[in-house]
Amino acid sequence: MGPLREDALRRAEPAAPPGPRTPRAGLLALGLGLALVLALTAAVCLGPTDLAPGQVWSVVLRRLGGTPPRPGTDDLIVWQLRVPRALLAALVGAGLGLVGTAAQALVRNPLADPYLLGISNGASLGAVAAIVLGAGGSSGLGLPAAAFAGALGSFALVWGVARRGGGFSPLRLVLAGVGIGQFLSGFTSYLVLQAGDEQQTRSVLFWLMGSLSGATWSVLGPPALALAAGLLALMARARPMNALLMGEETAAGVGVDVTRLRRELFVVTGLLTGVLVAVSGAIGFVGLMVPHLCRLVIGGDHRRLLPLSALTGALLLVVVDLVCRTAMDTQELPVGVVTAMIGAPALLFVLDRRTAVGR
């Protein structure tokens, strides 16, 4: 043994810095947290009427402190309109970052997207049915409820198809998700064509491209709860998820019940995606891009990757929504349009860099 070990050491290249990269991840989380607070502040300050950060924080602190608000437009704009919207952007962004990470571990593909599993297509069908057939009306919780019902329906269908043959294999999941997703979006397209008037078509398209304009305080509860529960459930499985990345056999060898883990990840991903899509429409690219970028910066360990993806997703969507609200004077841009316009080039840049580095 002795000679071999020495020899192996002698041949070894100059050692890289040993140990995990935890301190860097901690600093990064702190930086992202601060940036998120700044972005939220900016999101509440800017709009058709610009407010100073001081005004904004005084309203927020009065409200949080339980002091009765000063009557006036400041309170209305800040507390009733912009704060819920900024918070919804943060919640949805964080959720998308989280489900993206989970979906990528679930199907063991770093380019997987939560929408690959077909959940968003069901939600879209539900929402569009509500708008066009007038089932839920366009007011109150009718639209999110219809979208969530659609999400649950497609989740059940994908589950039913994917579990056959036992084992929830990545390939079956993706094929079931894509197949059922396409099937459902066929119905959605049909409904869009049946839409009665231009106004309906517009609101359908707007919803399909993702929008946070429905934000009110009453909408925030479900995504906040779902995000907290999802983060907890995924963090509890962070190590088994790491093992799954190495392969099913490796995971089994270190004591992971692979089929059960996949089932649990699918449930968490499906339900959280359903809630997010229900309140915001199908916002693309965040779930694909955010985990991928985070992985390049802090590595693939899910104990760090999950919380940092959530933070990054929140920050990204708050900024993007701010751009969407303020870029044009006359109308809002759908969030999904801007995430795609930023996301696709960012992804191509990342791919290009990876190829250039040469692996």
Place this chain on the structure above:
Amino acid sequence: MNVAIEDLHVGYAGRDVVSGVRLIAAAGETAGLVGPNGSGKSTVLRTVYRHLRPTAGRVLLAGTDLRTLTPGQTARRVAALPQERGSDFELTVHEVVAMGRMPYQRAFAGEGRADREAVADALAAVGLAGHGGRRFAALSGGERQRALLARAFAQDPDVLVLDEPTNHLDVRHQVELLALLRARRRTTLISLHDLNAAASLCDRLHVLHAGRVVASGPPREVLTPRLLAEVFGVRAAVTDHPLTGEVLIAYDHREVLPTGDG
């Protein structure tokens, strides 16, 4: 800890790949599984680290049926080095080796002192001390296998299961890996294509053919020209290694022999 495989049947899609395998690895012994491609070696090993469930028969660890143990309890006794190669998910060598500690860790707990020591010991044992911060995907083939072996060592198992660990390695790295196994002897089940390497490393060999064990015993007794012709379909001379005195198989590389099952 001895391993006993009793009348094991494993099938995919209703067809038996392994039918009625019986073998015992005594405590501390290195048992080699050899046989042609598709003979069922990997399938047998996969039932021992519980990637596959037997359709009939059982696997006993020191007399305890695997099915009565939880996956975590099994992983504290059995560590595996499967053939699959990890995908590109930006894990460091340290993170990969630390996976071996999973069976000992609670969900939200950090890495304890025992975990860090086990990882450091395992890295040192395979000559990768100080390389924990490198990206696993950037390792060379030989380093990668050694890192995966370190993960198995970090698991502190009673039984080591290795499926073709020397595949895709050059001769030097093959010898190096087998030397690492010799240095840390414990009950080991290993499948190997290289019969000379298997004869050198293993205490006993079990020859699999079409899902059954057709011969078991010390390498010198098992590896006969007749068996090599019947099971592997090659003509070979079996002699003594001029340097080590171990069994040495010299193949006739010019042509194969008919094997009966095509």
